Amino acid sequence: MPPGSAKFKRAAYDAALSSSAPVQRDDPPIWEITLRPYRSLGKKGFRNTMIIAGFGLLLPTLPYYFSAAGSAILPFTGAALLLLWLAFKANYRQAGLYEHLRLWHDLIALERHELTGEILRWQANPYWLKINFTQSGGPVESYLTLFGNGREVELGAFLSPKERAALKGELEVQINRLDINA
Numbered sequence: 001m002p003p004g005s006a007k008f009k010r011a012a013y014d015a016a017l018s019s020s021a022p023v024q025r026d027d028p029p030i031w032e033i034t035l036r037p038y039r040s041l042g043k044k045g046f047r048n049t050m051i052i053a054g055f056g057l058l059l060p061t062l063p064y065y066f067s068a069a070g071s072a073i074l075p076f077t078g079a080a081l082l083l084l085w086l087a088f089k090a091n092y093r094q095a096g097l098y099e100h101l102r103l104w105h106d107l108i109a110l111e112r113h114e115l116t117g118e119i120l121r122w123q124a125n126p127y128w129l130k131i132n133f134t135q136s137g138g139p140v141e142s143y144l145t146l147f148g149n150g151r152e153v154e155l156g157a158f159l160s161p162k163e164r165a166a167l168k169g170e171l172e173v174q175i176n177r178l179d180i181n182a
Contacts, residue, residue: 023109023123029102031174035167036098037158039091046088050081057081097158103174110146110153124148126175133168144168 041049057077064070093115100111109123130147142161145152156164 022111022119022121023102023107025104025107027104029104030178032100032102033167033170034098034100035156035159037094038160039095041088046092050085050088053084054081099156101155101171103178105178108146108148110155122146122149122151122153124151126178129175131168131171131175133165142168 057080061070061073061077064073096113096115098113100113102109103126106125106127107123108126108129110121112120114120124146125148128148132143132145132147132152134143135141140157140161142164144155144164144167146155156167159167
């Protein structure tokens with residue numbers, strides 16, 4: 001793989017995250033945050049949406065239910081409802097992805113929990129940590145990475161650009177607090 005290729009970068013990213021053992025400390029972190037993808041529809045909302053969509057799709061077919069046209073329309077109505085349900089279920093499976101960032105005076109640790117159940121880990125000394133933030137011109141708008149311990153990892157890839165910018169600001173505040181209190 002050439003060093004500039006996307007596969008090389010992904011392999012380097014995976015290696016950077018997965019090379020660390022889990023952090024086991026007795027002292028609580030000074031600051032920690034769990035990042036999750038935004039989910040606007042809860043279980044109750046999902047149920048209500050499916051009920052409304054079901055009635056909305058079936059209601060126009062009721063006059064044709066006992067006719068030949070009804071038997072032709074009903075499978076397509078059911079297929080549309082099934083596809084909507086499958087799309088929502090696929091979206092909810094994505095909710096299993098999250099990142100857990102913890103900060104101590106002498107350590108910053110990131111754990112990324114993948115959809116497959118795999119946990120990728122990265123850690124570094126916060127004193128040498130470099131927060132890279134590319135407002136535009138990066139792979140995505142407001143691209144946020146952490147560089148430390150000779151490795152660079154992306155943080156909050158599933159967050160919106162505004163959320164990544166706010167996360168960068170909060171992380172900088174916490175890192176600066178370490179310098180004052182040290």
